[in-house]
Amino acid sequence: MRKLTLLLPVIAFAAFAAYQTKDDDRTWAIYKADAESTSYAPLTQINTANVHQLQPAWTFGLSDMKPGSRPANSECNPIIIDGVMYATSAKHLVYAVDAGTGKQLWSFDPFDGAEGGGVSRGVTYWENGDDKRILLTGGDILFALNAQTGRPIPTFGKEGKVSMNVGLRDDPETISVIPTSPGIVYNDLLIMGAEVSELYGAQPGYIRAYNCVTGKLEWTFHTIPLPGEPGYETWPKDAYKYAGGVNDWAGMSLDMKRGIVFLALGSPSYDFYGADRKGDNLYGNSVVALDAATGKYIWHYQLVHHDLWDYDLPAPPNLVTIARAGKNVDAVAQVTKHGFLFVFNRETGEPLFPIEERKVPASRIPGEEASPTQPFPLKPKPFARQWMTEADLTHYSDAGRDSVLKKFRSMRYEGLFTPPDLKGTLMLPGSRGGAEWGGAAYDPSTSVLFVKSNDSPEIQSMKKVEEEKEARDQTVYEQGKSVYMTYCVACHGKDKNGDEPNYPSLIGLKNRMTREAALDKIKKGGGKMPAFASVVKGKEKGIIAFLYEREQNSGKVSKMETGQTKAGADKYLNLTAYGHFRDPDGNPALRPPWGTLNAINLTTGDYEWQIPLGNNERLRAKDAPETGQEGSAGPIVTAGGLIFISGTNDKKLRAIDKKTGKILWETLLPGVANATACTYMHKGKQYVALSVGGTKENPSGSIMAFALP
Numbered sequence: 001m002r003k004l005t006l007l008l009p010v011i012a013f014a015a016f017a018a019y020q021t022k023d024d025d026r027t028w029a030i031y032k033a034d035a036e037s038t039s040y041a042p043l044t045q046i047n048t049a050n051v052h053q054l055q056p057a058w059t060f061g062l063s064d065m066k067p068g069s070r071p072a073n074s075e076c077n078p079i080i081i082d083g084v085m086y087a088t089s090a091k092h093l094v095y096a097v098d099a100g101t102g103k104q105l106w107s108f109d110p111f112d113g114a115e116g117g118g119v120s121r122g123v124t125y126w127e128n129g130d131d132k133r134i135l136l137t138g139g140d141i142l143f144a145l146n147a148q149t150g151r152p153i154p155t156f157g158k159e160g161k162v163s164m165n166v167g168l169r170d171d172p173e174t175i176s177v178i179p180t181s182p183g184i185v186y187n188d189l190l191i192m193g194a195e196v197s198e199l200y201g202a203q204p205g206y207i208r209a210y211n212c213v214t215g216k217l218e219w220t221f222h223t224i225p226l227p228g229e230p231g232y233e234t235w236p237k238d239a240y241k242y243a244g245g246v247n248d249w250a251g252m253s254l255d256m257k258r259g260i261v262f263l264a265l266g267s268p269s270y271d272f273y274g275a276d277r278k279g280d281n282l283y284g285n286s287v288v289a290l291d292a293a294t295g296k297y298i299w300h301y302q303l304v305h306h307d308l309w310d311y312d313l314p315a316p317p318n319l320v321t322i323a324r325a326g327k328n329v330d331a332v333a334q335v336t337k338h339g340f341l342f343v344f345n346r347e348t349g350e351p352l353f354p355i356e357e358r359k360v361p362a363s364r365i366p367g368e369e370a371s372p373t374q375p376f377p378l379k380p381k382p383f384a385r386q387w388m389t390e391a392d393l394t395h396y397s398d399a400g401r402d403s404v405l406k407k408f409r410s411m412r413y414e415g416l417f418t419p420p421d422l423k424g425t426l427m428l429p430g431s432r433g434g435a436e437w438g439g440a441a442y443d444p445s446t447s448v449l450f451v452k453s454n455d456s457p458e459i460q461s462m463k464k465v466e467e468e469k470e471a472r473d474q475t476v477y478e479q480g481k482s483v484y485m486t487y488c489v490a491c492h493g494k495d496k497n498g499d500e501p502n503y504p505s506l507i508g509l510k511n512r513m514t515r516e517a518a519l520d521k522i523k524k525g526g527g528k529m530p531a532f533a534s535v536v537k538g539k540e541k542g543i544i545a546f547l548y549e550r551e552q553n554s555g556k557v558s559k560m561e562t563g564q565t566k567a568g569a570d571k572y573l574n575l576t577a578y579g580h581f582r583d584p585d586g587n588p589a590l591r592p593p594w595g596t597l598n599a600i601n602l603t604t605g606d607y608e609w610q611i612p613l614g615n616n617e618r619l620r621a622k623d624a625p626e627t628g629q630e631g632s633a634g635p636i637v638t639a640g641g642l643i644f645i646s647g648t649n650d651k652k653l654r655a656i657d658k659k660t661g662k663i664l665w666e667t668l669l670p671g672v673a674n675a676t677a678c679t680y681m682h683k684g685k686q687y688v689a690l691s692v693g694g695t696k697e698n699p700s701g702s703i704m705a706f707a708l709p
Helices: 002-022 398-410 476-487 515-524 540-547
Strands: 055-061 079-081 084-088 094-098 104-108 124-128 131-138 141-146 161-163 184-186 189-192 207-211 217-221 252-255 260-264 286-291 297-302 318-324 327-335 341-345 355-359 373-377 425-427 440-443 448-454 458-460 462-465 571-574 595-601 607-612 636-638 642-645 652-657 663-668 678-682 685-692 702-707
Touching: 079 124, 079 678, 094 131, 124 184, 184 252, 252 318, 286 327, 318 440, 327 440, 341 373, 440 636, 476 540, 515 540, 636 678
Parallel strands: none
Antiparallel strands: 055 702, 079 084, 084 094, 094 104, 124 131, 131 141, 141 161, 184 189, 189 207, 207 217, 252 260, 260 286, 286 297, 318 327, 327 341, 355 373, 425 458, 440 448, 448 595, 462 571, 595 607, 636 642, 642 652, 652 663, 678 685, 685 702
16 A cells, blocks of 8 residues: 555656657636637637537536535636646635546645635645646745645755745744735746635735745735835824735736836725724725735725725726727726726726716714725726616515615615615615626637626625623623624625525534634635634634534633723624625515626727626516626636636526626536636647536535537
């Protein structure tokens, strides 16, 4: 057995070398296809004339989740290098498989058998001659693996690992940053963003470049500027010491020729209340261009000032080329959660369509100073709905209609940038609305951009968090319940039933996750869930007692467990953040469509077409168009005239005519494929592949590939 174990890496290496000599296709060698983040493939074998013949080619079934686990939600966009596909599972393990058969070549567990998990949208590849590496993150650790064997490179960092907690503002032993999207390679640099908490006490989302050979940190760009740096004046003078967020969690794009990396930055923390961060808060919600070699600032454009809505820039900028006055202009196109598309000159940051600053409503929450204006592009028109009236409310039953109408009339609502209010406010498109992390796909032959959009209104319910009193008569269980009802109920529900697939049920948590793993997840966050380390500090016993239904074993809260806050530090929380506006039966309060696919001509700024994407058969009215559904996965586009897209809850992968928006082929998948697809050639055959989420029978999910007969 020992000899066989030693021989396996040699066999894997030989197999890898054989595939290399047979196939050198690199159509999809980078997350979202290429450094420009186009999600475009110049392949024509599968086209509008024959796509109806597509059939399953192979399935790589994953098995790294325990039986009985909650079905996994994979967001991985696989990459393919010389006949080998590299992908991550929902549990965040890395796999190398034969791109023609789905046969596993090797796997790597960054958690070394521990619970693991968290969102992973893929890996990054780097090579220099015979030195070929897979770069990835697992939790807050950056790894470099030998692409041929899957083994860590011992000379990278410390035994193949680099802590991404090192080099931020605070003590690396007390923080945790967890990247969700892969980095991007410029020469020998891996440029990385990160996921950070969105609550009070979050870390700043600095952009960092690591040496692909040694793991050394080469440069850092301060997304919350330090004294003397451009943008520092848009914050309170000491904000750099405590403010957080402004991170690139969605990925970035790279102009290799010019050596410019383009960032899509998120909002400052806390997302919904900014009394401690008065000002525009650069570089929050900004497209930023940096010198990729040095991290030096080149230009920026802020798309939301002093964000109070969690309108992070949700996807990498698309690098595109647009005809202007008889000349081709290289540009940057950025989609947003609030339904706008902004287009800028790639070198200067000058808008290529007019943008005007318009007055927006003022805040009424004590201490808050909302920005008096916000930028509105005049073209293209919004690809998501940004306004609703009573006529837009659904009517599935009289009682349901009365309920949503009463709620609608009770809230403050003055359109797109209505600030959070103690009365409650309505958000549309919503924090899950507009474009999501799947982003847009760009067709260079037509200069058309394709973007999936969601219309998902939600309610902001702001509440002041009072300074906690000493709770002498409160049990540990009651303390945990209080924490849950303040911070967790919006997503997981009062009854802990959640809102699948985005927000899991916590019923029976004790049967599928250890208390230690659950507490680690609460502290570090993952996926849509922010890190709650600062919230549960001193209350760990309480939240675990509540989640694991240990009421009978919980005693009184001690003085040290009350988690008292400093006097005078007012905090407000949005208690219904990321929830849905629905009627009492769980039906959407807004009339369909709830999801669309849009084709926008970047030369003219006009729409070529728009279609609903996805369908809820139960809620679809007779003879009505499909309802459309929410979805985060993005489209891909090919030279064969096709768009491929999944991500909707009807579990379908669709092929769409890019000229007309007509659906030409669709297939029902075993689970929800909340992931962007990829397409590539292998031994003369074109494949379309994607990560598919888990099911009750197979919670780990799979990777599926399709091809022509």
